[in-house]
């Protein structure tokens with residue numbers, strides 16, 4: 001188990017009572033402001049000493065109040081990346097990066113300087129000072145500095161929150177590479193469902209100091225009731241696909257998923273690239289028959305696996321489409337009128353514009 005957290009902690013009026021385990025390469029902590037995300041990150045990093053409980057990272061007990069264990073933060077080998085990179089302004093990028101190394105004894109250094117510089121694409125910035133860098137370049141340098149200390153775990157507390165959408169899109173591929181190549185598990189605090197859908201392998205949902213759900217990202221994101229009240233409109237399926245071919249005359253790309261083929265606006269990824277695609281529940285309609293004479297390009301046959309039991313106007317209908325789990329958010333009225341029930345064969349209709357370029361993340365991205 002990469003991460004095992006079971007803590008209680010009081011802070012003024014606020015009571016944190018959180019328990020979760022994660023084996024994910026990138027665990028996202030998700031929840032409204034004040035739900036306790038930063039407090040958990042700080043308890044893992046050693047900045048907060050919980051009143052009670054245990055924190056274990058990669059098998060090492062960092063906190064166990066029952067045994068009076070509290071490993072001080074400088075002995076935890078946990079890297080931190082904050083919202084605003086916190087680089088040293090008077091040092092160059094190279095010196096900032098090397099600063100990360102000073103605290104790691106030479107014989108424990110496993111990460112290569114050149115490898116990190118290459119992974120984060122910051123070789124051309126080494127002689128510059130932080131004041132001359134863009135927000136995204138600063139964050140890549142801050143990530144590099146944390147990685148060069150050979151951390152057991154990397155904590156990222158809203159590292160992209162201060163960046164605009166364009167800068168975020170620029171940095172996502174680097175975080176994906178970090179997740180897939182660097183071998184250092186990551187805990188990421190995020191408010192953004194789109195960001196989590198793109199980056200997370202596991203998700204822990206928090207509300208008022210408690211864990212309301214946790215598990216693999218593909219499972220958690222499929223259930224909109226887990227996201228109330230923040231992300232109802234954002235819930236959806238995450239499925240794996242590959243670029244099958246490009247249809248240049250029409251500026252389209254065809255993807256192959258287990259569920260079938262999906263046509264999306266032209267992507268720049270080469271044929272064969274593995275992608276993670278998010279299909280939002282609200283963007284999917286259901287039909288009993290294979291539709292004819294309509295403009296939607298994506299129609300996937302599937303079987304209803306379950307229908308949410310709810311008093312609300314809309315409900316989640318979970319589908320199994322050739323082994324891919326999809327979810328459609330439809331009105332309860334439609335469920336009644338179409339006579340939808342588990343086991344039934346239906347067609348999920350998805351408009352190609354429902355594919356959101358920002359969440360089409362490469363699973364094993366090529367070097368940008």
Ligand SMILES: Nc1ncnc2c1ncn2[C@@H]1O[C@H](COP(=O)(O)OP(=O)(O)OP(=O)(O)O)[C@@H](O)[C@H]1O
Nearest residue numbers: 011012013014031032033034035036037038039040
């Ligand atoms: N030192 C402190 N003393 C008293 N209360 C605190 C202290 N630090 C945090 N809190 C309270 O603890 C609660 C949880 O804070 P925390 O920063 O963990 O939330 P969060 O989920 O990270 O929020 P955000 O998304 O806004 O960063 C909040 O109600 C906050 O006001």
